[in-house]
Amino acid sequence: MPxxxxxxxxxxxxxxxxxxxxxxxxxxxxxxIFSNEWTGLVIIMDVEKSLVxxxxxxxxxxxxxxxxx
Numbered sequence: 001m002p003x004x005x006x007x008x009x010x011x012x013x014x015x016x017x018x019x020x021x022x023x024x025x026x027x028x029x030x031x032x033i034f035s036n037e038w039t040g041l042v043i044i045m046d047v048e049k050s051l052v053x054x055x056x057x058x059x060x061x062x063x064x065x066x067x068x069x
Contacts (some may be wrong), residue, residue: 011038011065018063029061040066 009018013027013033018041025032043063047053058064 003013009035009038010034011068013068016065016068017060018065028062035068037069038065038067039069042066 008021010021010023010033011018011034013035014027014031015026016029016038017026018025018038019034026034036058041063042052042056044050044053044058044061047059047061050058052058056064
């Protein structure tokens with residue numbers, strides 16, 4: 001299932017962080033490889049207290065795709 005049209009974001013292939021289309025370098029991992037095809041969205045605000053962040057191995061607060069195609 002492709003991403004919804006209401007969210008004009010792209011996902012980093014390496015760490016799955018979601019960023020605006022104008023961003024050229026991932027602020028989380030430094031990768032330059034992105035995909036416009038992603039599904040699922042999780043927002044991590046407190047990586048220390050979040051069980052989801054621990055499960056997904058997320059170290060930086062932000063928006064992440066659950067799956068990048």
